[in-house]
Amino acid sequence: MHDGTRLRLDGNGKTPMIVEFTLHDINRDIVDGCEIGLHIYAKSGLVALGGRPIETVQDHRLMVDEAGVVTRVVSTNGRVFAQSEHADLVGTVSTAISGMFLYGAGLAPEAEMLPGDSYDSSFDFDVVSPRLGITIGHMHAAHARVDVSEREVGPPQTIPTPVGPQPCRPIRYTRTATLGVLRLGNETIEPEPTVAHVTDWYCPALSVVVRQEVEQQGETQVINVVDLQR
8 A cells, every 4th residue: 555545436226426545644653553544535326316416525544453363444533524415414433444344364265254244333423504504403323333244255256357357256245234323413213224235356466355246125236446546
């Protein structure tokens, strides 16, 4: 990884999206890890609704801790600004990930299974009226969580990537996302978990998941890495 490393994703389906990740201000002068600035720009929308897409900008400072058996990546109070046609969200997100997407360290050539995993996050947003420019509500979740089942690793298959055809391994699992108790103003609700069946196509030579296929409620969305600059 280097300052300026950039990755762009395109997704199809009912919620088409463009997501760009840019790394900056990487600090390697930390014992057993490093510190990384991460800027994320995303644009997405629901095809059925039409109208203006949702644009989101996130800025995180990631702490990568490799001192333990499992690498941990932590972001505390990452800043988020999301614009939509009817409301904007302004606030912070905190996340802790332990190895979920870090296939490079734990994916041996002969691997056929990987253990399940999970990550926790929280968010705190003000809901702002774009027309009035004032806060009209508040949204808070203290214990959002994503759980991943045991993952089945398939044999390498050659697939197209931004740098040409590469042998990549399909990694299949079930992903369950839970918001927990969501506070909206003075009310609290607990939405039902969402379940998706996911295939990550991980390319060892690139150390990147270049394609993700997500099946949820009978619909499949394919998310591809279309640009990778290092």
